[in-house]
Structure formats: structure tokens, C-alpha cells
Amino acid sequence: MKILVSNDDGISSGGILALERALQKLGDVYTVAPDRPQSSMSHALTLHRPLRVEEISPRHYAVDGTPTDCVKLALTGLLTVKPDLVVSGINHGPNLGDDIIYSGTVSAAIEGALLGIPSIAVSLVSFKDFIFDAAAEFTVALVSQILQITLPPSTLFNVNVPAIPKQEIKGWKLTRQGKRHYSEKIVERVDPRGRKYYWIGGDDLGFAHDNGTDCMAVHEGFVSVTPLQADLTNYRFLQECRSMVIPWP
Amino acid sequence: MKILVSNDDGISSGGILALERALQKLGDVYTVAPDRPQSSMSHALTLHRPLRVEEISPRHYAVDGTPTDCVKLALTGLLTVKPDLVVSGINHGPNLGDDIIYSGTVSAAIEGALLGIPSIAVSLVSFKDFIFDAAAEFTVALVSQILQITLPPSTLFNVNVPAIPKQEIKGWKLTRQGKRHYSEKIVERVDPRGRKYYWIGGDDLGFAHDNGTDCMAVHEGFVSVTPLQADLTNYRFLQECRSMVIPWP
Numbered sequence: 262m263k264i265l266v267s268n269d270d271g272i273s274s275g276g277i278l279a280l281e282r283a284l285q286k287l288g289d290v291y292t293v294a295p296d297r298p299q300s301s302m303s304h305a306l307t308l309h310r311p312l313r314v315e316e317i318s319p320r321h322y323a324v325d326g327t328p329t330d331c332v333k334l335a336l337t338g339l340l341t342v343k344p345d346l347v348v349s350g351i352n353h354g355p356n357l358g359d360d361i362i363y364s365g366t367v368s369a370a371i372e373g374a375l376l377g378i379p380s381i382a383v384s385l386v387s388f389k390d391f392i393f394d395a396a397a398e399f400t401v402a403l404v405s406q407i408l409q410i411t412l413p414p415s416t417l418f419n420v421n422v423p424a425i426p427k428q429e430i431k432g433w434k435l436t437r438q439g440k441r442h443y444s445e446k447i448v449e450r451v452d453p454r455g456r457k458y459y460w461i462g463g464d465d466l467g468f469a470h471d472n473g474t475d476c477m478a479v480h481e482g483f484v485s486v487t488p489l490q491a492d493l494t495n496y497r498f499l500q501e502c503r504s505m506v507i508p509w510p
Numbered sequence: 511m512k513i514l515v516s517n518d519d520g521i522s523s524g525g526i527l528a529l530e531r532a533l534q535k536l537g538d539v540y541t542v543a544p545d546r547p548q549s550s551m552s553h554a555l556t557l558h559r560p561l562r563v564e565e566i567s568p569r570h571y572a573v574d575g576t577p578t579d580c581v582k583l584a585l586t587g588l589l590t591v592k593p594d595l596v597v598s599g600i601n602h603g604p605n606l607g608d609d610i611i612y613s614g615t616v617s618a619a620i621e622g623a624l625l626g627i628p629s630i631a632v633s634l635v636s637f638k639d640f641i642f643d644a645a646a647e648f649t650v651a652l653v654s655q656i657l658q659i660t661l662p663p664s665t666l667f668n669v670n671v672p673a674i675p676k677q678e679i680k681g682w683k684l685t686r687q688g689k690r691h692y693s694e695k696i697v698e699r700v701d702p703r704g705r706k707y708y709w710i711g712g713d714d715l716g717f718a719h720d721n722g723t724d725c726m727a728v729h730e731g732f733v734s735v736t737p738l739q740a741d742l743t744n745y746r747f748l749q750e751c752r753s754m755v756i757p758w759p
């Protein structure tokens with residue numbers, strides 16, 4: 262089996278190294294990842310400038326672009342092999358609820374799915390003292406399952422692992438995307454030259470305690486596994502809109 | 511009524527000027543938009559550095575960040591008023607099918623929706639000779655309708671207008687996100703210093719001719735109106751996954 266690994270924390274991060282090590286048990290691992298941190302880059306794609314690629318060791322490529330650039334490059338010409346699987350992570354921090362739409366790690370897996378390869382994003386729900394063992398082990402277990410099923414078009418799995426000792430993790434739950442709450446206040450300050458600047462804030466204020474969500478599963482000590490898709494249509498609301506009248510032209 | 515306008519082509523683009531002019535008939539327009547082109551920036555959010563804001567004229571702010579940054583800043587502290595509506599566009603080019611997940615214009619509207627404001631993204635399906643009149647007029651007509659209904663959480667409208675004379679447009683259709691086909695080949699070249707570089711390609715190879723999609727509606731000469739959401743869960747597949755067994759721990 263051939264596996265493409267990427268992430269958004271950069272090619273030297275602890276999370277990607279733990280992931281590579283674990284997946285090497287399953288097959289040949291190819292890493293194509295950003296040369297520096299690219300958190301919160303979402304699905305940004307670099308079209309207006311060329312990309313540089315450095316082969317830093319065999320099957321190990323650093324790209325001066327976004328996570329989506331890395332996966333796009335890898336699957337459309339950089340690699341001479343076609344991977345059977347794309348795994349993105351292990352992210353240093355959660356990708357739960359609204360985080361998903363901002364996440365470079367999840368977007369790398371979305372790009373894999375858009376290009377027709379079974380894809381997984383994996384995140385460790387912690388902000389310090391990252392111990393990736395349980396997340397890496399769970400990913401290996403999930404991969405063996407995923408390769409036995411047929412995924413719908415443009416569909417991927419988003420995995421979040423609680424940062425507690427493995428023996429305390431209660432198991433895993435199939436979940437939907439939840440809702441996180443952030444304090445949205447921006448920070449307004451004055452720089453050393455007397456000019457104003459703004460910094461986007463976002464203190465973690467918890468999450469909506471809805472059963473069945475990724476947030477709730479992790480809160481209860483389970484690994485969350487959420488099937489995501491790149492189709493953003495709100496199908497339920499689409500039906501409601503059928504009665505809409507727009508007086509035009 | 512107070513309306514926030516943004517886009518991804520930058521604050522000086524023709525599309526945003528046409529949109530502002532049209533929306534001024536409906537209320538007070540506040541523009542917070544990138545100071546330079548930010549196409550294909552998706553939902554990228556700038557967290558690792560401060561943002562600069564320049565008030566280039568009254569109610570007109572240029573930001574050195576992404577479309578998502580602009581809307582986040584505007585709604586969380588930069589503006590002293592709370593807008594009733596966010597409109598992003600008019601995009602210079604289509605945002606149909608898979609384009610949606612890469613689009614900065616759509617993401618600006620997604621950010622508005624995430625922050626609880628009714629939001630619309632508008633795009634003109636052309637690559638040259640941009641005439642925004644019909645798109646601007648349709649947006650005004652759509653706004654009057656949208657403000658009469660209650661949108662579900664994190665839901666927005668994505669509008670694509672064919673680039674044909676207004677009298678040839680057949681009307682509008684309620685649609686779902688379609689599937690575009692791109693040639694995914696990357697361009698590999700050598701720079702003037704003899705070093706290799708890569709450029710992401712993507713020739714337009716048409717789209718899947720599925721009825722009910724945004725791509726198909728525009729192809730047939732209709733304006734497409736697609737309700738989108740920020741929830742990426744694949745609910746149908748979630749049900750299928752209930753039988754999944756993962757041997758862990």
C-alpha cells in the first residue's frame with residue numbers, strides 16, 4: 262500500500278513524524294507537507310505564483326505552499342506513484358465543530374477526497390504536551406477498516422482524539438460536526454511607531470452540548486470519527502426554498 | 511438597513527464597485543475588503559500576525575488580509591454598527607461546483623453566516639469583459655426576498671449569474687452544488703537560475719451535466735441560487751457507517 266501524508270503544522274512537526282512512523286507498518290509512506298506552519302489556511306490554493314519543492318530526504322518533500330497545494334501537487338504530478346490513501350495530521354490541536362472550515366489539516370484530506378483518494382484528517386485535542394501515541398494507533402486501526410468500504414464521492418473522515426492516556430479513552434464514536442463557541446473580540450493595539458493594528462482573537466468558550474457531535478464525543482472521552490463531504494449544499498433548506506419568489510427580471 | 515460588502519478580488523475591483531452602487535439603493539453600505547486580490551484563499555484566517563486596516567474613504571476599509579479576515583474584523587469590532595446583511599462579490603469569475611470550497615468570495619459570506627448575519631455570495635460567470643449590471647440587479651431583488659425569511663444556522667446563498675445580456679437570461683433556478691472538471695496537471699519548469707519550479711494548473715474541462723446543479727442552470731442561461739451551509743457532515747453516509755467496526759483499542 263502507498264500512503265500520502267501531509268498536515269498544516271509543517272513537515273518538521275511532532276505530529277507528522279508520529280503519523281509517518283505509525284503508517285510505515287502498513288505500507289510505503291510518502292510525505293508532502295508545508296515547509297512551515299500553515300494553520301488556519303483552510304482550503305487556500307496558490308495559483309498566482311510558482312511553488313518550490315525540496316526533497317529533504319527520500320520520499321519526503323517540503324513545499325512552500327498551503328496544505329491543499331501539497332496534496333494537489335503530490336497527486337497531480339510530483340509523485341510518480343498513485344497513493345491508495347491520504348492521511349493528514351496529526352494536528353497539534355482540535356479540529357472540532359466550526360474549526361473544520363478553517364483547518365488546513367482537514368483541507369489537505371478534503372483535497373485528497375476531491376481527487377478521488379480515500380482520505381483521513383487526524384487531530385489531537387490538546388494545546389500543549391502533545392503525546393501522539395493513541396492518535397497514531399487509532400489511525401492505523403481506522404485505515405484497515407476504511408480500505409474495505411467504498412466511500413461516496415468527495416467524502417473523507419475527520420478524527421479527533423482526546424489528549425488523555427490511552428487506557429482512559431473510552432472507545433470511539435461516529436459523530437457529526439458540532440458547534441464551538443469562541444469569544445469573537447478583536448484586539449486593537451498601537452505598534453511601536455504609533456500606528457494602530459488589529460489581531461483576531463478567539464478565546465475558547467466551550468461548545469454546544471449536543472449529543473452525537475464531535476465536540477461532545479471528545480468531551481466524554483471518546484475518539485470522534487465524522488464523515489465529511491466537500492458538498493456544502495444545505496439540502497434540507499433547499500426544499501424549504503422551493504416556494505421562494507424573486508421578482509426578477 | 512446596514513449592509514456589509516466584501517469580496518476576494520480586492521477593494522478596487524470593478525465587481526465590488528458595481529455591488530456597492532446597487533446596494534446603496536437599499537441602505538447604508540459599509541465595505542471591508544482585501545487591499546489586494548485574494549482569489550482562491552478559501553476560508554483562510556490570519557492568526558499569526560496583526561492586520562492593518564486603512565480607511566480609504568468614509569465607510570470604506572482596506573485590510574491586508576483574507577476575505578474571511580475582513581468579515582471577521584468588520585463584525586467583531588471594526589464597525590460600530592451591526593449589519594443586517596453581508597454580501598460578497600461580485601466575483602470576477604464563476605464559483606460553481608468544486609470552485610466553492612476554494613473561493614474567497616464564498617468564504618466571506620460563510621463567515622457572515624457563521625457570525626449569525628444573513629449572507630450572500632455573488633459571482634459573474636465570465637473570464638473577461640465583465641459587465642456586472644444583471645448580477646447587481648439580481649442581487650438587489652434577492653436581498654428583498656431573503657430578509658423576509660429565517661435562514662437556518664450557518665446557512666448562506668451562493669449566486670452565479672451567466673455573462674450574457676440581461677434580456678437573454680431566462681430567469682433563476684434554485685440549485686445544488688455541482689461538479690466541475692479540471693485538468694489537474696501541474697506545470698513543471700526551470701527558472702532563470704536553473705532551479706525547478708511547479709505551477710498548479712487546472713484547465714476548465716467542463717462539468718457534470720447533472721440536472722438541478724448550479725453548473726447546469728448557468729449553462730442553460732439561468733441565474734443559479736444555491737443554499738450552502740458550513741456543516742460539512744455527510745449525513746447520508748453517516749447512517750451507512752453505523753455498521754463500521756474499528757478494532758481499537
